[in-house]
Amino acid sequence: MTRNDETPQATTPQLDLDAYLARTGWTGERRADAATLRSLHLAHMYGIPFENLEPIGGSAPSLALPDLEAKLVRGGRGGYCYEHNTLLAAVLEAFGFGVTRLAARVVLGAKGAIRPRTHMLLLVDVPGEPGPYLADVGFGAGGALLEAVPLVADTEFRDATRRHRLVHEPHRGPLELWVLQAYQDDAWTDQYAFTLEPYEAPDFDVINWHIATNPRSPFSHLLYIQRTTPDAHLALNGRHLVETRSDGSRKERELSGHDEVVRVLTADFGIAVPDGVTLDAPSA
Numbered sequence: 414m415t416r417n418d419e420t421p422q423a424t425t426p427q428l429d430l431d432a433y434l435a436r437t438g439w440t441g442e443r444r445a446d447a448a449t450l451r452s453l454h455l456a457h458m459y460g461i462p463f464e465n466l467e468p469i470g471g472s473a474p475s476l477a478l479p480d481l482e483a484k485l486v487r488g489g490r491g492g493y494c495y496e497h498n499t500l501l502a503a504v505l506e507a508f509g510f511g512v513t514r515l516a517a518r519v520v521l522g523a524k525g526a527i528r529p530r531t532h533m534l535l536l537v538d539v540p541g542e543p544g545p546y547l548a549d550v551g552f553g554a555g556g557a558l559l560e561a562v563p564l565v566a567d568t569e570f571r572d573a574t575r576r577h578r579l580v581h582e583p584h585r586g587p588l589e590l591w592v593l594q595a596y597q598d599d600a601w602t603d604q605y606a607f608t609l610e611p612y613e614a615p616d617f618d619v620i621n622w623h624i625a626t627n628p629r630s631p632f633s634h635l636l637y638i639q640r641t642t643p644d645a646h647l648a649l650n651g652r653h654l655v656e657t658r659s660d661g662s663r664k665e666r667e668l669s670g671h672d673e674v675v676r677v678l679t680a681d682f683g684i685a686v687p688d689g690v691t692l693d694a695p696s697a
Contacts, residue, residue, distance in 0.1 A: 428482070428503045428504065429482060430504065432486050432487060433486050433500070436460055436461065436486045437459070437460035438456055438459070438460055439452065439453055439460075443508055444509070445509035445510045445539065445540050447539050447542055449508065450539055453505070453508070454501070454550060454559070454560050454561045455560050455572075457550045458550055458557070458641050459643065461485055461492075461497065462491035462683055462684055463491050463492070463497070463551070463638065463639035463640070464490065464636075464637070464639075464678075464682070465637050466490075466684075466687075466690055466692075467625060468625040468630070468632045469632075469633070469636060469691055469692065469693070470690065470691040471626070471633070472625065472626070473621050473622045474492060474493075474495075474496055474621070476499050476618060478500070481496055481499060485500055488685060489685030491638075491640075491684055492551075493551060493553060493637070494532055494551030494552060494553070495617050495621045498533045498534060498535055498551045499533070499617070501535065502514065505535070505537060510537050510538060510539060511537065512535055512537055513535070513538075513545075513611050514533060514535060514611065514612045514616075514617065515534050515607050515611070516530040516534075516610075516612045516617075517530060517534055517593075517606060518530045518531075518605060518606045519531070519604070520603045520605055520606055521556065521602065521603065531623070532551075532552065532605055533612075534548070534549040534551075534552075535547070535548040535549060536548075537561060544563060544565065545563075546561040546562060546563055547561060547562055547563075547564050548561040552605070553637050553639045555595075555597065555646050555648065555657055556577075556595030556597055556604050557595075557604075557641070558575070558577060558593070559572045559573040559574065559641070560572035562577055565579065566579050566580055566581050566591070567580060569596075574659045575595060576595065576596035577596070578594050578596075579591055580592050582606065584606075588609060590606055590608055591608065591609075592604075592605070592606045593605055593607075635650065635651050636649055636652075636674070636692065637649075637650060638682055640682045640683065643659070644658060644659050645658050645659065647682060649677065649678075649682070652668045652670075652674065653667055654667070654668055671693075674692050675692070
């Protein structure tokens with residue numbers, strides 16, 4: 414009960430940390446240090462797939478923590494960047510890390526086009542470390558981070574089986590522009606660019622709705638499914654399935670139709686496909 418001049422305090426939904434850790438298979442001492450951050454990040458990447466089934470069906474997925482738990486933790490599903498990184502942020506905060514939400518401009522495949530800042534990533538403050546770390550479990554691409562890396566420019570990091578570095582690039586604006594690069598096909602390839610301007614949950618509510626429902630968004634009309642394991646990266650774009658092994662070898666094939674897509678999503682990607690789910694984009 415509150416007096417007329419008091420404002421009721423908002424309550425933050427509680428995360429079922431035990432259920433999340435069981436879903437990702439992470440075990441260890443629950444403490445906020447760099448080794449824990451890296452291992453939590455890697456377990457999440459291996460444990461929960463990337464998928465966009467709701468946008469293909471014409472709706473935006475909920476970013477409310479109870480809904481993310483029901484879907485990604487208990488429901489055998491995956492999600493895309495806003496879902497993954499919102500969930501990871503809650504986990505890291507429960508461990509005692511400081512987390513700032515950021516937004517990035519994806520440059521991978523842009524071919525010079527300027528895209529809006531629509532990708533969510535995390536800046537993580539680690540007790541006892543000289544600077545923050547970059548964490549991102551929601552970038553659906555073969556060049557995604559497998560482990561969190563220090564926010565340090567011009568230094569190569571080996572995160573599990575991948576190689577990354579952060580560089581600065583000139584741009585207009587008062588904040589430094591950071592670019593994440595991945596070493597792929599014998600070259601450093603830009604993945605996305607970002608500044609350290611904090612973004613808040615309402616910002617991502619708007620961006621999430623735009624990306625999920627805008628008919629010009631690729632996520633609203635083409636399946637993007639990803640799964641990373643210690644040995645391989647699986648990617649399904651539309652009906653095109655690509656398996657890239659850790660040694661760089663690659664196998665590709667076209668899936669024949671709806672039934673095979675459902676079978677592959679279930680058996681190969683570990684996604685519990687809901688009954689009646691739409692796997693083709695809605696008509697314009």
